Amino acid sequence: MVKRANRRRVDGILLLDKAVAVSSNRALQQMKHLFQARKAGHTGSLDPLASGLLPICFGEATKISGFLLNADKRYQVVCRLGVTTDSGDADGEIRQRRPVPELERGRIEQALAALRGPILQVPPMVSALKHQGQRLYKLARQGIEVERPPRAVTVHQLRLESRPEPDCLALSVHCSKGTYVRSLVESIGEDLGCGAHVIALRRTALGPFAGESMVTADAMQVLAARGGLAALDRQLLPVEQGLAGWPDVHLAEEAAHFLVQGQAVWTPGLPEPGLVRVFGPTDFLGMGRVGEDGRLQPHRLMRTD
Known part of the structure; x- marks a missing residue:
């Protein structure tokens, strides 16, 4: 373990490809330890179920994290129809099973169209929002459900990409800050009359970071072993790149x-x-x-x- 006094100043942004089943905070701590960095933070948490883009801001880059938190995001999501869960995703407990009707593409498109543009969305109970000082997900674990006021968000794009299975939809989403993809999927399922939950979610873009290559934690470990801290530092983007626009x-x-x-x-x-x-x-x-x-x-x- 590198003692805090021996950690170094590192400035820049790492575009980490977070793995499934790893929390955003754990991914952050892994990279902070690997870089031996004094200061680091992530922008825009991803659920453990989700993979994809998690910008890690080191040093002075932490000052711009608020700008990235407010940025639009893009996702690829796969949802399963006919089953609802208490969390809106595959990590939750099953609440209800319903038959999936025969769905023509036009009927699915109708459900998607209803969610495009500015909408009001009720945040899920399994979220990091606070109610009277307590995280909602902690209340949810205790079986407590509280009223959540709807929030205004914007869905810029919501598109059906494929039907990988008869009871699954693969979607692409481009949305504003504060949008819960799990809630979008639940709304789609209710509109279709059968319910739905997320089984796979991947963030592909956040704000100005839309086409750059991401790096996995495993790849960074290999890089550190071969080239040391200098090789790691070469993976960092300059702070100003997070402020394009x-x-x-x-x-x-x-x-x-x-x-x-x-x-x-x-x-x-x-x-x-x-x-x-x-x-x-x-x-x-x-x-x-x-x-x-x-x-x-x-x-x-x-x-x-």
């Missing part, structure tokens, strides 16, 4: 100096008011905000020492 502002040395001291600065060519990525002459400085007064204000800056 905002305009860039490049500052001269003097303006960059004042900004990192916490002062608002003016520089030619600033975009409209709002968040921007800020670069100095050589480094990414962090997120700034262009104010209504036309000056650039510090918003979430990186350590530059």
Whole structure:
């Protein structure tokens, strides 16, 4: 075990391909230990049942985790019709079995269409949301169910990809933050009159990370054994790559100096008011905000020492 005092400063983002049956926190701790990192966090938990993209933010990258938590996500999901569970997925206890009717593609499409766009979704009891200070999943384990107010989410895309079995649907989902795919599947099952639950779930994209290659924990272990910490560090993406989508502002040395001291600065060519990525002459400085007064204000800056 590497003692905390001997851990090193590591900055960057690792696109981890989380394995099934591993919790997001366990995956995080494995990578933090492997990198001997002082500070690390993940963005957007995945259920143990789920696999796929789990960005691990090291060091200064933890400052942008909130931006990634608010980002859209994409999933591939397989659901089984005719069976409902108390968790909405295959890890839960079976609640009910119902016959699956003959379903034409048009009828399935009708159920999917009803869930596209802005919708109100009731979060599942088996979730990390809190009720009066307690996690809902902990209450669910005690057999307690509480009222959950519906939340506004957006389903940008919900598409039937295939029918791997007569009682299974393979779907692709592109959704906003806060969307529970398990709840989507349950809604589809109820609309079809037979119920449904998730049997496989894989996250394929999160915010700006949509086409990059993910790495598995096993592959990282092999890399560490062959090339050490330097080989691991080469797998990290720069912090600013997690903030794609905002305009860039490049500052001269003097303006960059004042900004990192916490002062608002003016520089030619600033975009409209709002968040921007800020670069100095050589480094990414962090997120700034262009104010209504036309000056650039510090918003979430990186350590530059």
